[in-house]
Amino acid sequence: MTRKRKRLILVLACGIGLGSAAALTLSAFSDNLVFFVTPSDLAKNEHPGRQLRLGGLVEQGTVVRTAANGTAGVRFRVTDEKASVPVVYKGILPDLFREGQGVVVLGSLQPDGVFRASEVLAKHDETYMPKEVADALKKSGRWNPSAGPPPPASTWNEPIKQASGQPPG
């Protein structure tokens, strides 16, 4: 066996060892690597008083804006379509906050079952859609943004080329 061959085998063996070690570590710590828990996770395990992040969609028709002593507040429910958790928050909401939008709220579950948030982040999904397309889809009744995610891009990607007059490249 030449020295080059020996080195090649050594490097590959180290790679396999290191790769499996990393894979085992990551799968073991998988629970700690999530950025947020879902409402169903929260329903399964009680975390009263513990600071955590809750993620899901803002449930349709649940957003109530409140204003007390000059600070804007909001009440809404966060849902993952299996469970939903009521959230209260006082402060400035991100621009993208709306019904049907993905959000991640930082706070803790109170004994009364309400999640008191100290921070609200909007989660953007992987769909990038021009304004004209969104308006057309809403107008034609093919999509209601507060009800859920948009239809697949393949269903609206063809019409917009004509509508917006963009050269396809």
Added chain:
Amino acid sequence: MLHRFANPGQFLRLSGKVLPWLYWPGIILTVIALVWGLFFAPNDWQQGDTVKIMYVHVPAAWLASAGYFSLAVCSFISLVWRHPLADLAAVEIGPVGAGFTAVCLATGSLWGKPTWGAWWVWDARLTSVFVLLLLYLGHIALVRAFDDPTRGYRAGAILALVGVINLPIIKFSVDWWNTLHQPASIGLTGAPTIASSMLWPLLFSAIGFTLLFAAITITRTRAAVMERRIRSLLMAQASSATEQEAVS
């Protein structure tokens, strides 16, 4: 075959011919893509103008990972076959890759504030890309930390190969764990979830950035090869001068 391309003289000849074909199309495509993306592509219905950060952020992110992969390939060749050209290329890829990673993180942060409402969050995607930047910086420091450059090359190559484990973590972090960062809009399988009027400038920008990355890296490697030649010439001159002195 590898030996033929790894010959420094051959590399200088070949890369000299290839370089203009990387620089010019790279510059032209990037300019077209940025003008197209920033001025002609439509705004997103939710993000508004902020979506245009994508035309810099996404190609920078792709090249941060692809650059690290090329660094790892050079490191592998350098460890197993001990090609001096692979050593030089690895040293020269480092700072370029670190630059692209920094651009990716900075533009992402600028996008995150108006979109998410936070400059930075410690989710799996953002954290793994930050680790990538640290790996680049660690590599840059390590290869220069030894008096004997060969030892620096070996140590750097081992670090680079260990760090490869981070690449699948970056790619799949958004699928394996729930993150604030959205999953990929463009994949090898399945239709893209991005309007084609935004996808085209993005693809132009990605190709332009890639060509420029290659051009910058090859230019740096050429400079490193020439530097090494000058050094060995000077040393040969100095030693012949001392020999002559000894004779006279």
